Amino acid sequence: xxxxxxxxxxxxxxxxxxxxxxxxxxxxxxxxxxxxxxxxxxxxxxxxxxxxxxxxxxxxxxxxxxxxxxxxxxxxxxxxxxxxxxxxxxxxxxxxxxxxxxxxxxxxxxxxxxxxxxx
Amino acid sequence: xxxxxxxxxxxxxxxxxxxxxxxxxxxxxxxxxxxxxxxxxxxxxxxxxxxxxxxxxxxxxxxxxxxxxxxxxxxxxxxxxxxxxxxxxxxxxxxxxxxxxxxxxxxxxxxxxxxxxxxxxxxxxxxxxxxxxxxxxxxxxxxxxxxxxx
Numbered sequence: 001x002x003x004x005x006x007x008x009x010x011x012x013x014x015x016x017x018x019x020x021x022x023x024x025x026x027x028x029x030x031x032x033x034x035x036x037x038x039x040x041x042x043x044x045x046x047x048x049x050x051x052x053x054x055x056x057x058x059x060x061x062x063x064x065x066x067x068x069x070x071x072x073x074x075x076x077x078x079x080x081x082x083x084x085x086x087x088x089x090x091x092x093x094x095x096x097x098x099x100x101x102x103x104x105x106x107x108x109x110x111x112x113x114x115x116x117x118x119x
Numbered sequence: 120x121x122x123x124x125x126x127x128x129x130x131x132x133x134x135x136x137x138x139x140x141x142x143x144x145x146x147x148x149x150x151x152x153x154x155x156x157x158x159x160x161x162x163x164x165x166x167x168x169x170x171x172x173x174x175x176x177x178x179x180x181x182x183x184x185x186x187x188x189x190x191x192x193x194x195x196x197x198x199x200x201x202x203x204x205x206x207x208x209x210x211x212x213x214x215x216x217x218x219x220x221x222x223x224x225x226x227x228x229x230x231x232x233x234x235x236x237x238x239x240x241x242x243x244x245x246x247x248x249x250x251x252x253x254x255x256x257x258x259x260x261x262x263x264x265x266x267x268x269x
Binding site for chain 1: 132133135136139154157158161164165168171228229231232235236
């Protein structure tokens with residue numbers, strides 16, 4: 001049975017421990033002000049439960065390069081542990097920064113959580 | 120002369136959101152589409168983040184002045200011009216460059232984003248210190264043509 005807990009940081013709305021992955025719902029802007037909190041949370045999750053980490057970006061309205069850097073760092077951290085980082089439900093605005101930085105190809109990006117779970 | 124808006128903010132990341140909103144509003148008035156407005160807000164946000172991190176070393180109480188000028192029909196080309204003035208450690212202009220995108224690592228994307236999004240990105244070192252950054256994005260001809268045929 002999945003378990004859920006609230007993060008101390010408001011940027012992470014919820015962390016769900018599913019049988020096949022850890023799913024993280026992220027909320028609000030991921031910018032210079034809020035990226036450090038996300039970085040800390042992801043580092044802790046990867047340390048505690050390496051494997052598959054699925055990030056739901058549906059409620060992320062804006063992301064800057066500090067947010068992208070946070071995700072690149074998390075990707076590299078989890079790959080060192082032979083895990084996978086999967087992103088899903090990016091809105092067009094968030095999608096565009098991945099395109100501008102030409103990073104779409106290094107991340108696994110899916111339209112929905114179901115598809116990320118099946119991947 | 121086009122409409123100008125002057126903003127004075129502190130070097131606090133929490134204040135960047137209001138600047139993004141002002142850029143998007145200015146871009147919309149000039150006639151940029153939503154995607155370009157978002158991209159310009161991102162480019163300006165990246166420039167301001169660099170000021171906070173590098174010119175002011177992360178201090179949140181320093182002054183940054185921003186001027187947003189809407190280049191409209193009265194001038195030769197339509198677009199948005201944004202000037203950002205800081206009074207911190209001057210940048211070494213010759214050392215400003217975006218990292219190679221094949222070098223996948225956290226950080227170093229800000230200058231790349233600014234140059235990719237904007238048509239002109241010019242750094243100046245005023246004699247009184249600090250840095251003045253001028254960025255311009257012009258409306259593409261395709262966008263103007265589309266309007267005339269709609």
